[in-house]
Amino acid sequence: MHYKDFLSFDQTVNLIKHVGGKRTVLVMGENGIGKTSLHKALSADPDFADFIKPTPVDCTQLSDGSLYMPDIDRERGVSRELPNERLGLSFGTQRGAVNSKPVLGMFDEIGKVPQFVKNIVAPIYYERRVGSMFFADGSVWFAATNLATEGLSDYMEPHHRNRLVIAYMRKASLDEWLTRFAIPNRLNAMLLAFLQEHPIFFDSFLDYAEGGKYYGKDIEKDNPGIFNPNTVQDAYASPRSIHAASDILDVADKLDSHTLEQALNGTVGKAFTSLLMSFMRFGQQVPSSGVIKSDPLTAPVPANKLAQQIVVFRAITQSRSRDDADAFTTYIKRLEPEMQSLLCRRVSESDDATLGLFSTVQPFVEMLNDNRIYYKA
Numbered sequence: 001m002h003y004k005d006f007l008s009f010d011q012t013v014n015l016i017k018h019v020g021g022k023r024t025v026l027v028m029g030e031n032g033i034g035k036t037s038l039h040k041a042l043s044a045d046p047d048f049a050d051f052i053k054p055t056p057v058d059c060t061q062l063s064d065g066s067l068y069m070p071d072i073d074r075e076r077g078v079s080r081e082l083p084n085e086r087l088g089l090s091f092g093t094q095r096g097a098v099n100s101k102p103v104l105g106m107f108d109e110i111g112k113v114p115q116f117v118k119n120i121v122a123p124i125y126y127e128r129r130v131g132s133m134f135f136a137d138g139s140v141w142f143a144a145t146n147l148a149t150e151g152l153s154d155y156m157e158p159h160h161r162n163r164l165v166i167a168y169m170r171k172a173s174l175d176e177w178l179t180r181f182a183i184p185n186r187l188n189a190m191l192l193a194f195l196q197e198h199p200i201f202f203d204s205f206l207d208y209a210e211g212g213k214y215y216g217k218d219i220e221k222d223n224p225g226i227f228n229p230n231t232v233q234d235a236y237a238s239p240r241s242i243h244a245a246s247d248i249l250d251v252a253d254k255l256d257s258h259t260l261e262q263a264l265n266g267t268v269g270k271a272f273t274s275l276l277m278s279f280m281r282f283g284q285q286v287p288s289s290g291v292i293k294s295d296p297l298t299a300p301v302p303a304n305k306l307a308q309q310i311v312v313f314r315a316i317t318q319s320r321s322r323d324d325a326d327a328f329t330t331y332i333k334r335l336e337p338e339m340q341s342l343l344c345r346r347v348s349e350s351d352d353a354t355l356g357l358f359s360t361v362q363p364f365v366e367m368l369n370d371n372r373i374y375y376k377a
Contacts, residue, residue, distance in 0.1 A: 002211030003204065006170035009034060009180065013041050015167055020140035021102075024125035026110070026161070027144040029169035030204060030227060031152065032238025034181075035144040039106040042140070048104050051140075052088035056106035059113045059121065067120055068130050081131030087124070095134040102138040111145030111154030118160060126163055149209075151229045170206075174199040175349070177239055184351040188246040189314035194279045196309060196342075201225055201237040201272060225271035235269040242268060245276075252280075282306040289318055296331035308335045312343050316350065322360050329363040341371040 006029070007015065016025045016038065029035050036056055043053045057067075068081040083089040088103040107121055125143060128135040135141075143164070146154045156164075172180070174195055182192055195201065205228050206212055208219040219228050227236045235241065245268045252260050264273040285302040292299045292311070302308055312335075315328035332343050344367055347358045358364045 003170060003206040003209065004211060004213075006168045006206075008170060008176065009038070009041070009172055010176075012167055012169045013038055013045075015165075016042060016140065016142045017045065017047065019165060020142050021138045023165045024163075025142045025167050026156070026164040027142065027167050027169050028111075028147055028154075029144075030150055030171060030206070030238075031146050032227070032240035033169065033171045034239055035169060036106070036108055038142070038144065039104070042104060048140075051102050051104040052093060053104045054086050054088040056108045057086060058108050059117055060109045062113065062117050062120065064116075064120075067124075081133075083130040083133060087130065089130055089133060089135055091133075093136065095136050100136040102136040102140070104139070105141045107141065107143040109145055110143040111148075111156050112152065115157070118157075122160070149206075149229060150227075171202060171204045172239060174202045177202065178346065179349045179351075181239070181243075182246075183316055183346065183354060186317045187243065188249040189317045190280060190283050190310055191242070191246050191249055191276070192313040192317065193306070193310040194276050195242070196313070197279065197306065198275060201242070202239075205229060225269055225275075233269060235266055237268045237272045244268075245272075279306065283310050286310050286314070289314060292331045293324060293327040296327045297334075299331060301334055305336060305339075308339045309342065311335065312339050312346070315343065316346055316354060319354075319357060322357065325358045326361040326363060329358065329361055329367060333363060333367060337371075340367050344368050344371040 012025075012027055016027075019025060027035055027038065039053075039056045042048055066084060067087060068083045070079050071082045072079050088101075088105060091097065092099045093101045093103075105124075107125065110118065110121065123129045124135075125141050128139050128141065145156070146152045147168075148154050178192065178195075181187075200223055203214070203223055203226055204212075205219060205226060207214045208217060208223075209215065214222070219226075220231060225237045227233070227238060245264055248255075248260070248263050248267060255263070261273060261277055264276065268276075282302075282304055285304055285307040287299045287302075302311075311328075312332060315325075315332060319325040319328055329343070332339055343364075347355055347364070348368070359368075
């Protein structure tokens with residue numbers, strides 16, 4: 001299967017939402033791209049508001065008795081299996097009970113476990129059943145695991161795969177990641193500006209495989225910073241590890257430069273870190289947020305465009321009030337026109353809270369109208 005045929009995160013969520021009530025979707029994708037976050041995205045969907053939503057089950061932690069245990073009913077002279085509470089199933093919530101409720105559940109890392117664990121899980125994702133107890137109608141269970149080509153020991157037997165809907169999920173593009181995750185979660189502005197200049201870290205090793213956009217090129221030479229299953233890497237850049245790097249950069253002022261560099265090396269790898277540390281020098285030219293907010297009309301403007309770009313992402317991630325957004329926007333109107341269009345684009349494509357905040361200030365509304373041709377309306 002060619003990488004261009006993989007689904008995006010949003011497409012995968014939509015598939016599970018509409019198919020998962022009848023068929024179990026097995027999501028396969030490379031490590032660190034947010035497969036486990038599918039459960040969080042679905043949980044936030046209003047259509048699942050009344051569902052029981054247990055924490056995703058890490059299948060690598062399962063053993064005999066992890067999902068159900070035998071129970072003896074001596075009065076009736078029978079035994080039965082009772083489900084573990086992590087499944088969200090009980091006498092009170094099962095199909096047919098007065099308080100019956102559907103469940104939204106996820107089995108993570110299903111391809112990495114021994115066969116007996118897959119056999120334990122199978123009745124749930126085949127029949128929505130544990131022993132003699134059935135999940136309420138409409139219950140959604142889906143599973144996720146890594147790609148076999150990653151060499152992480154992921155494997156599903158043919159007879160298991162044949163009963164599942166297999167969906168391959170791709171790594172997010174930089175734009176998708178910024179819009180859906182980084183900006184709404186207020187990740188480090190310096191990091192976001194850096195990635196705007198180096199979107200290559202959101203390429204996949206599958207881009208270099210047959211059918212990929214870089215097929216025929218050498219991944220070790222052209223992009224050593226991303227995951228490569230054909231070489232040994234202490235660390236590499238993925239959406240997951242880049243998020244961790246953001247947490248480190250948020251406390252960069254409390255670390256000496258050597259500690260900061262080594263922490264980043266051990267999180268996103270040396271190829272990513274060496275470029276990032278060079279980029280951070282431009283950040284020293286950026287006036288502090290306090291200076292910008294206190295006097296946006298006279299605060300110094302850095303001549304370097306990369307430094308200006310940092311200001312834009314700082315504005316988006318650090319504006320907490322209407323006054324913040326007004327001050328940052330007033331300041332950015334003094335920067336290069338392309339910085340204004342960058343702000344308009346990123347805010348207009350961001351989450352409702354960010355767009356709603358900036359849309360209340362007149363300088364941004366004016367900037368939005370002046371730069372409408374540069375972003376997707």
